Amino acid sequence: MSADDEYEGRPDQIAEKLSELEPELVEQRAATLRASLADYDLDEDDAHLLAGVERGLDGIEYLPALPVVAIVGRPNVGKSALVNRILGRREAVVEDTPGVTRDRVTYKAEWMDRRFSLVDTGGWEPDARGIDASVAAQAEVAIDLSDVVLFVVDAMVGPTATDEQVVKLLRKSGKPVFLVANKIDDARHEPEAAALWSLGLGEPHPVSAIHGRGVADLLDQLMEKLPEISAVASHEIGGPRRVAILGRPNVGKSSLLNKAAGEERVVVNELAGTTRDPVDEIVELGGKLWRLVDTAGIRRRVHLQQGADFYASLRTATALEKAEVAVVVLDVSESLSEQDVRIIDMVLESGRSLVLAFNKWDLLSTDKLVDDDRRRYLEREIEQDLAHVAWAPRVNISAKTGRHLDKLVPALETSLESWDQRIPTGKFNAFLSELVAEHPHPLRGGKQPRILFGTQAASRPPTFVLFTTGFLDPGYRRFIARRLREIFGFEGTPIQINMRVREKRTR
Known part of the structure; x- marks a missing residue:
């Protein structure tokens, strides 16, 4: 028996039961489940998501694409340290988005109440003979798909041939660029940053990603150049x-x-x-x-x-x-x-x-x-x-x-059509209730994780968020996705099911 077979159980009549439910009852049940989350510890992101549920008629918030900031530069100049500094190492804010390529990772970041996507272009090809071209190729992709670029240079080393290659791409792109002179750990090193004027990208911004020196000033100036809505990540409406x-x-x-x-x-x-x-x-x-x-x-x-x-x-x-x-x-x-x-x-x-x-x-x-x-x-x-x-x-x-x-x-x-498809929150929670009643999650360590509430947080692709009292087995999540397909379609699109495990509030 495969790991997923454990969740299949006997045939069910979920589709039939859902079709018989009165719309008013479906909405009342979902509202009750939503209200019950008040008994659990929720964070800011939870509140943001649930506010969208309350606003949209179908329980989904239509949000414009966040502006995109790309961090580019050759290896070992401190790109990852700068990413961590900007994120403040707040794990709740970090959302790894794998797979765009194995070498780029996108995070959700925030500064002065403004949210933006931060793209880290780490992990260049290790082949030393091809490293210059690899850096340039990765930078090309990042620049092309960003609104603003942070170009990080090691100020203590100074400009290199690889830096010069990237500069040519940056000039050609026409995108706003901030030249970040990293590793300026104290005032004595400031003259090193001045040497980077020679790159022709304007004033270098001296920072120490490790110590945080100068990063706040950099972000303040970044916000002035950053558009409210991404010009590259937004999807045109009505075009081909x-x-x-x-x-x-x-x-x-x-x-x-x-x-x-x-x-x-x-x-x-x-x-x-x-x-x-x-x-x-x-x-x-x-x-x-x-x-x-x-x-x-x-x-x-x-x-x-x-x-x-x-x-x-x-x-x-x-x-x-x-x-x-x-x-x-x-x-x-x-x-x-x-x-x-x-x-x-x-x-x-x-x-x-x-x-x-x-x-x-x-x-x-x-x-x-x-x-x-x-x-x-x-x-x-x-x-x-x-x-x-x-x-x-x-x-x-x-x-x-x-x-x-x-x-x-x-x-x-x-x-x-499947990629764009949205399921109203009431209908999705009715589906979850019927599914769990017919096929409960197995006991794990003497406990049975419960699904408190669910909502479709996004389409393109359809992305569902489940608030739970414990971790759901990957096999059970795949089972939920399979039954979603069988009942609601979704032919031709991946389905993402994310969990938010939340504990009950202590009085």
Whole structure:
């Protein structure tokens, strides 16, 4: 018996019971559960979330995207120390968001009652021969996807060749830049910061990230330049939906792009980018306009022979950050590879919606394959290697001939509709109550964790927050997500279920 089977239990009638509930009763129950949270210790973030529940008719707050501050710089200049200093090491404020790439982590930060996203671009490629290009490539991505940049330099070392590379990108970007002269631990070191005027980025801001010296002044000035709403992270309303076409080399991505943009007689717009002049193509498919985001991402530097995987992951991550839905192209004539699964997992971690496009399907259907057993093995591979994305729409296409390309559009629409979907708080809590009644969480250490209240905190992707009295097993959370899909749909989108374990208030 698998770990998840423990939660399945017997068949239930949750869907039927939910359909029979009166809307007024559903709302009354949710209000009672919400009121019961007053007996528990809640923090500021809890209050912020619950205030949104009270304001929205459907229990969800529509918030504009927070402005994005990127911290860039070469290794060992004190970027992580500055991140920790800005966050004040308050763990409640820190929200690790993994998966945008393995090298960038986003935190929620606050200064003078203003919240913003802080992007730490740590973890450069360790290969010393390629380190300069790796720093520049990471900085390119961070600059492109930020509103303001903090460029950190070790003032005690002075400007280096790598710093100069990053400066060129910063000048080209047109983004507001703060030159942070780090490691100025006392007044005696101030002259070292003055030497950084030579970088041509204006006045250096002397700080000591370790001791906190000068950081408050830096943040005060940062707030003056920081927009109220992000210009890069906000999603345009009503424009063409943004699609990234991803996949490992030689699976047919280019053929699919060319077929969509070329032979489908599509309008192509070249949109000037900020730092890398990316080309986003507006294509017409199924009578609708779609924006194919720049899936080339970071261009391979010809002189750099090392780190192909590093740059491939950067390209994929950049495309994902700009997209709303990812089409992952898989070659049915070859076995599914570890790289295929890794790309799909990057989509899941990024929280984008997903469509699986099985390319070269014409080879299977016309028996052109040398290996006659391939068709038989394909379904087995899908069941085993792609079981965790069984909810993603599958489209069998031939990118070369354009066969079944029209089926891509309904799949994209389904995934995006699910990605945007919201469940009213009352209905979600009714679902949780029925689910727990039918399938209670097993006892752990003689105790049974209870779900006090739940709400959908966000869409894009659908994100649910559960207030609980104890830790819910990962298997039970997966079970909740599975039943959510079975009852409410969510085909084509990842679902995130977060917990907030809270203790009862002591009188």
